[in-house]
Every structure is written in C-alpha cells, then in structure tokens.
Amino acid sequence: MSFTITITGKDRPELFRELLRSLRQNDLDGWRVVIAIDGDRAHDFSEIAGNELDGLDYQLTANPTVLGIKLNPFQLLSRVFSEGSILNLYLEEDFLVSPDVTRLALWYHRNHRLKWACLNLVSGACGSSGYLSNPSYPDLLFESNTFNSLGFVTRSAEWFGVFKPAWMGSVDPPGTSSKYAVWRTHWGWDWSIYGLIADGQLVSLQPAFARVTHAASTIGTNAKPDFQQKAFGNMEINRDTGQVYRVVDTAELPHPLRSHLNLHEENTARLLSLERLAKRL
Numbered sequence: 001m002s003f004t005i006t007i008t009g010k011d012r013p014e015l016f017r018e019l020l021r022s023l024r025q026n027d028l029d030g031w032r033v034v035i036a037i038d039g040d041r042a043h044d045f046s047e048i049a050g051n052e053l054d055g056l057d058y059q060l061t062a063n064p065t066v067l068g069i070k071l072n073p074f075q076l077l078s079r080v081f082s083e084g085s086i087l088n089l090y091l092e093e094d095f096l097v098s099p100d101v102t103r104l105a106l107w108y109h110r111n112h113r114l115k116w117a118c119l120n121l122v123s124g125a126c127g128s129s130g131y132l133s134n135p136s137y138p139d140l141l142f143e144s145n146t147f148n149s150l151g152f153v154t155r156s157a158e159w160f161g162v163f164k165p166a167w168m169g170s171v172d173p174p175g176t177s178s179k180y181a182v183w184r185t186h187w188g189w190d191w192s193i194y195g196l197i198a199d200g201q202l203v204s205l206q207p208a209f210a211r212v213t214h215a216a217s218t219i220g221t222n223a224k225p226d227f228q229q230k231a232f233g234n235m236e237i238n239r240d241t242g243q244v245y246r247v248v249d250t251a252e253l254p255h256p257l258r259s260h261l262n263l264h265e266e267n268t269a270r271l272l273s274l275e276r277l278a279k280r281l
Helices: 013-023 042-052 068-082 101-110 156-167 179-186 189-198 225-232 255-280
Strands: 003-009 031-037 058-062 087-092 095-097 116-120 140-144 152-155 203-207 212-214
Touching (some): 031 042, 031 068, 087 101, 140 255, 156 189
Antiparallel strands (some): 087 152
C-alpha cells in the first residue's frame, strides 16, 4: 500500500454517496480507499460503496462498537499508516471534493517541505466560519499557522511525528482552571493539531480556492444550521483538473488573500495569548 484515502461515517449514507461521486471525478489510479463506519447503517454504506467504487481498490469496515468522531478516524489512520501508506487523504462522509484533490495531494507529496505538517483542502481555522475560497486564484497555495479538519493530506512521517501523538490528547486535563488554558486539548482532536501548528514550528499548506465543502442537506455533529450557512452557504470550490500549482510567500499574496489570512493569524495569536495568560492564573 502506498497512497490511501480514508473516509469515516455513521448516520448519513445518502451524503456518503455524494462524496464518493465527487471523489470518482478524480484520478484514483494507485489510490486505495479505506472506509470505517460507526453505527447500525453499515449495510447501507457497504451497498453504496459497492456501487460507487466498483472496479476500484477499496475496503469498508463496520466497527463492532461506536468509536465516535475522535477514535474512529484515529484508529483508521493508525491502521493505514501502520500497513504502509506513505500519504493519506483524510475525508468524512459529509464532504464534497474537487476533481483535482488526488492530483493536488500527489503534488504535495512530490514538493513537500520539512515544515509542512499537512495540506488542508480549504483555508481557515478550527471554529471559524470565515473559510477562504477565491476562484480568481485556483493555482495558488500558501503556508498558514492555522488548521481545520475539513479534509487534509499528510505523510506517514507527519502522522507518526505530529498527528498521532497529539490526537488522543484531546481530553480534559485534571485540575485545569480555565478552558482557555486547554483550548488545544479541550475542544477536540482538530484543535490539538491546530494548537501544534499555531505554535509556529510547523505550518499547514492551504489553497486560495477551496478543494472541499461541507454538504448542507444534513447537519453534522459540530456543524449547526447557522454555522453551516455562514461557513458553506454558496461557497464555490474548484472544478478544474488542469492547474499548475504554486506556493506564494504570504507577504506576496494579493491583498484579498493576504488580509483574509492575516485575520486568521491574528485570531490564532489571540488564542495563544489567552492560553498563556490562563496558565499564569
């Protein structure tokens, strides 16, 4: 096994079908799709996968117990990387993806820099509804000290060295006096990764034009109706497959992109400041 796509799901097989149809628009040659399903609708997911992924290399596992939104993807990612994956594209059942996500993922793999923890499929930070998706810049990527869980690509080195050690730390430490002291471990696995990247030693690579969106017909665990509309209502994602990708220094970004990124970086800095302040209390 070399290149993998992991997908987790639970209650929304109808959205899973749409995700797979968007994924099928990609070049999947050389990729293995590995799916782990919670809950009692695994048969529905299995039937859909059989129809939509016919002829492709895929595996679907029904978890014997409900693992949840933290443990299910953790165990799935741990499995594929332990079995030899060198690069993985992380997806969830209620995403829709662009037709060049696998092409972009392979470009990321070939051009990887040491400080890149991952490639996000949309630019923005955990907890924010201000995702960036500007169709005027479909080829442009930049480094950011933010992270979000709306699809990401990472290599085995960064899984074992960054993601895996932080992922299951997302619990409430005993004796904490302020939620701000533990935002990176209190609010979920994605915030744990965000916290590591926010510290500034690593970055996520992010596209100016989104390669993923969150399906709106059903609301997820953390995406409530008002947030869903603010974050993803009418958001365009890339539909082209012929881009030549380039990384632009943040200081040289066009102003509409630079100002958007600056806002996310400023909010990240405020979170870090609150954390440091709370730890002194």
